[in-house]
Amino acid sequence: MGELLKLTVAEAAAKVAAGEVSGDEYFEAWREAAAGDELNAYLWRAEDGAGGAEGPLAGVPVAVKDIFCTEGVPTTAGSRILEGYAPPYTSTAVRRLTEAGARVLGKTNMDEFAMGSSNENSAYGPVLNPWDRERVPGGSSGGSAAAVAGGLAPCAIGTDTGGSIRQPAALCGIVGLKPTYGAISRYGMIAFASSLDQCGPLTRDVTDAALLLGALQGRDPCDSTSVGLEGGVEAPSREDLKGLRFAVPSELARDEIDAGVRAVFEATLARIEDLGGEIAEAPLPHAEHGISAYYVIAPAEASSNLARYDGVRYGMRKEGARDLIEMYESTRAEGFGAEVKRRIMLGTYALSSGYYDAYYGRAQRVRTKIAADFTATFADFDFVVTPTSPSVAFGLGEKTDDPLAMYLNDFFTVPMSLAGIPAISIPAGLAEPEGGGPQLPVGFQIAAPAFAEQPLLEAAYALERAIGFEGRPEGAGGG
Amino acid sequence: MAGELSGILDHVDRIAALDLEGVPPTSHVVELENVLRADKPRPSWPKDVVLEQAPDPDEGAFRVPSPQAEA
Numbered sequence: 001m002g003e004l005l006k007l008t009v010a011e012a013a014a015k016v017a018a019g020e021v022s023g024d025e026y027f028e029a030w031r032e033a034a035a036g037d038e039l040n041a042y043l044w045r046a047e048d049g050a051g052g053a054e055g056p057l058a059g060v061p062v063a064v065k066d067i068f069c070t071e072g073v074p075t076t077a078g079s080r081i082l083e084g085y086a087p088p089y090t091s092t093a094v095r096r097l098t099e100a101g102a103r104v105l106g107k108t109n110m111d112e113f114a115m116g117s118s119n120e121n122s123a124y125g126p127v128l129n130p131w132d133r134e135r136v137p138g139g140s141s142g143g144s145a146a147a148v149a150g151g152l153a154p155c156a157i158g159t160d161t162g163g164s165i166r167q168p169a170a171l172c173g174i175v176g177l178k179p180t181y182g183a184i185s186r187y188g189m190i191a192f193a194s195s196l197d198q199c200g201p202l203t204r205d206v207t208d209a210a211l212l213l214g215a216l217q218g219r220d221p222c223d224s225t226s227v228g229l230e231g232g233v234e235a236p237s238r239e240d241l242k243g244l245r246f247a248v249p250s251e252l253a254r255d256e257i258d259a260g261v262r263a264v265f266e267a268t269l270a271r272i273e274d275l276g277g278e279i280a281e282a283p284l285p286h287a288e289h290g291i292s293a294y295y296v297i298a299p300a301e302a303s304s305n306l307a308r309y310d311g312v313r314y315g316m317r318k319e320g321a322r323d324l325i326e327m328y329e330s331t332r333a334e335g336f337g338a339e340v341k342r343r344i345m346l347g348t349y350a351l352s353s354g355y356y357d358a359y360y361g362r363a364q365r366v367r368t369k370i371a372a373d374f375t376a377t378f379a380d381f382d383f384v385v386t387p388t389s390p391s392v393a394f395g396l397g398e399k400t401d402d403p404l405a406m407y408l409n410d411f412f413t414v415p416m417s418l419a420g421i422p423a424i425s426i427p428a429g430l431a432e433p434e435g436g437g438p439q440l441p442v443g444f445q446i447a448a449p450a451f452a453e454q455p456l457l458e459a460a461y462a463l464e465r466a467i468g469f470e471g472r473p474e475g476a477g478g479g
Numbered sequence: 480m481a482g483e484l485s486g487i488l489d490h491v492d493r494i495a496a497l498d499l500e501g502v503p504p505t506s507h508v509v510e511l512e513n514v515l516r517a518d519k520p521r522p523s524w525p526k527d528v529v530l531e532q533a534p535d536p537d538e539g540a541f542r543v544p545s546p547q548a549e550a
Contacts, residue, residue, distance in 0.1 A: 088528045182509040195507050225509055292491045312541050317534035323548040342480060346487065359491065364504030366494050371505060403483050404490055420508030450508075 004029045009060055009155045009208040010235070016059045023059020027103055030061040034106055034152045039128045039137075041147040044074050045106040055101030057215055063153035065144050066107040067114055068094050068199075069188040073104070077190045078112040078122040078140075081335030082315045091188025092220045093157060093199045100215040105153055108143030112337045113306065114164055114192045116140050117409040120400055121339040128396075129172060130473040131440050135393040138168030138409075144202045145172040149473060155212060156202040161193050162294050163388075163413025165200045166425040170388035170443020173427045173471050175460075176202045177209045178413075180450045181420035182227040184213075185220030193301035196294075196417050206426065206461040210236055213453065229453055236454075236461035241277030244459060246446075247381040250281040251288060255411070258391045260431025264442040265387045268428045271466045272385075277459075282377045284384070286369040290414040291407055293370065296350045296363035297418070302340075303347030309335060342403060371419040378449045383459060386412040388425040388443030392433050416447045423447040424460050427469040441471060 004012065004026055015021040034045050043066050064070065067077045069087035076082040094104065111121040119127040119142025127142040129135040130150030137146040141158025145168035148156050158165045160178035169176025177200045184199040191197060201212035214233035220226045248269065257265070269279050311317035311331035318334050321327035336344070350359035377384055390411060399406045416423040424446050430439035444463075448456035530536040535543070 085532060088524060088532065225507070225511065227509060227511075286497075289494050289497065292494045295487060296491055311534060312543055313529075314532035315534075321544050324544050324546045326548075327544045338480070342483065342487075345480075345484060349484075349488075358495070361504060362494050362497075362499060363491075364506060365499040365502040366497065367505040368502050369497075369499070371508065404486050407487070407490075418505075418508075 005033055005151065008204055010211050012154065013057060013060055013211070023101070026059040027061050027105075030105055030154060034147070037152050039130055039133070039146045039150050039152070040125050041108055041127050041143040041150065041152055042106040043076060043109050043124055043143070046104055053099060053101050055099065056211070057097065058101035060102040061105035061154060062097055062102045063105050063108050063144055063147040063156035064094055065110050065141050065156070065158045067110060067159055067190045068157070069190065070094055070104060070107065073107065075107065075190070076124070077114070078110040078124060079335065079337070079340070080123040080316060081309045081331070085315050087188070089188060092185035092222060093189060093216050096216055096218065097157070097212070102215070108141070108147055108156060110143055111140035112340050113190065113302070114140040114159055114161055115302070115339050115343055117163070117167055117406050118394070118399065119143065119168070120396065121337055123337055126396060129393045131173065131393065132438065135395055135440070136171070138171035138389070138393065140164040141202060142168045145169050145174060145176065148172070148174050148202050148204060154204070155208055157199060157212065157216070158202050159189060159197055159199050160417065161196045161298060162417045163410040165202060166413050166423060166443065166445060167389050167409060169202050170425045170427070170441065171393040173441030173469070173473070174202055174204060175206055175209050175424065175426050176200065177213060177424045178416065178422060179213060179217065179453055180422045182225050183229050183422070183451070183453065184216045185218070185223040185226040187220055187222035191305040193298040194305060195301060196298060206424070206457055206464050207235055209424070210234070210457045229451060231454075233453060233457070236457040238458035238462045239465070241272055241275040241459060241462055244277045244383070245381040246272055246277050246279045247282035247377050247384045248279060249284040249287060249384065249386060251284060252386060256390060257387055258431070258434050260433070261387050261389070261391060261442050264429040264431050265444065268444045268463070268467065269385070272463065275462055275466055282381060282384070284373045284377060284415070286366060286373050287415040289366050290370055290418055291411060293363040293366040293418060294410070294414045295346065295407055296359045297367065299343040299347030300350050300360050301347070303344045303351065306340065306344055339403070367418045370415050374415070374419045374421060382448070382455065384447045386445050388412060388445040392431055392440035392442060394433070412445060421447055421450050422453050422456055424456055426460050426464050426467070427471065428467055429469065430471055
């Protein structure tokens with residue numbers, strides 16, 4: 001049984017296809033592993049592996065972030081306000097995975113409505129980082145990342161609005177891919193900021209990320225912004241980076257990055273050059289304003305999206321109200337956590353008459369400038385690279401009293417989200433946290449032009465092989 | 480919370496200094512053209528399935544407290 005858990009998803013799927021292992025056996029092995037969750041990674045776990053269609057992912061268990069609606073299965077988005085909600089339908093992303101043969105292993109913990117960078121905003125308690133249980137796994141897809149890194153799932157899906165796949169993948173030492181906006185349908189994915197939200201895989205390696213992306217992507221009549229990836233996705237096989245140009249933002253030199261993270265980043269640049277890739281600096285002058293623009297645009301959209309939670313049609317209702325308005329108010333006061341309330345207030349403020357132009361209007365123009373910076377860079381370069389996060393995993397409770405410090409974790413991931421372009425985080429090495437302690441994973445982010453997922457996966461694959469990252473947290477199940 | 484919100488808005492205010500004259504706003508990153516589909520009715524979910532999730536369903540409807548408090 002233990003041997004099965006060591007396989008990557010692609011390896012296991014090949015064995016299932018060859019008839020060496022049954023899909024049921026593979027799923028059951030992982031169901032047992034998931035039952036040993038001590039990280040609070042899961043909010044719900046499958047009791048059996050019923051279903052199981054034929055297909056490229058036959059028998060593959062997938063941990064699904066609790067933001068994806070799954071018919072008849074509790075779906076909370078990490079919020080009290082959806083406690084007990086069992087949707088009458090399944091999101092397109094999950095449906096496409098199950099149609100390819102995959103089965104839902106469990107629903108993973110997350111920051112409430114995907115608002116957070118540490119998973120500490122979940123109404124159901126924080127997820128612990130499998131590398132050090134005193135530290136955060138990152139967020140908002142923290143449960144998905146911890147499940148894969150901690151040997152509780154072979155692969156997972158999450159959502160990324162400003163870094164919520166890439167940052168937890170980096171902090172947990174696994175691969176996380178945010179595809180181009182529009183690559184995967186958002187139907188049935190509980191909305192946070194609709195112009196930014198995108199589904200993507202969290203996996204042990206780049207090959208598995210490609211495998212999942214291939215199943216997930218595609219146009220969906222239920223999401224008018226979904227366009228899919230033309231030509232699909234193939235397993236990456238590139239072994240060198242000859243002829244490819246990688247841009248390092250020239251502003252990076254003065255950005256606040258932990259010394260250990262910077263050292264791993266620079267060592268990774270050297271590996272790119274060893275593989276024949278070319279590295280040069282390129283200006284991305286507006287990227288530093290990404291956080292400012294993002295924390296206007298995302299809360300503005302959220303304040304509108306979250307208006308639907310009113311205690312009338314589904315989810316919780318606070319009983320005992322004297323009239324309808326009081327029912328709305330008491331339901332939302334009790335149902336939403338502090339960070340969600342903070343963002344609803346920021347968003348409504350930014351959209352209010354008199355402040356709209358100064359905040360929302362300006363933020364949308366900054367978004368245009370950030371996207372234009374990337375377009376200009378991609379005229380001369382194939383990719384832009386940065387550290388995924390300015391630090392390794394930080395301690396539980398370390399940043400909960402300072403929302404702005406928490407937001408700045410997303411400094412390197414937000415610009416790609418605003419531009420709608422794909423970006424992947426791969427584990428690049430280990431570094432000691434500032435202040436000392438055992439070494440923790442560091443993520444390396446590669447961003448590509450819109451819909452250039454295949455070249456992005458090819459480059460990440462070649463680099464992954466050269467890095468040879470084999471770090472696993474102590475005591476984690478799996479391989 | 481007021482202090483936290485002010486701190487966040489102070490950070491956001493950095494974009495006030497940028498010259499954005501003539502820059503068009505971006506509301507969406509994918510260039511899409513509006514298309515029309517055939518106006519054909521499709522089945523929707525059965526009423527009982529939808530009402531199953533409601534906190535207080537009643538006679539095929541969502542029951543809510545009165546909009547006006549009783550005096």
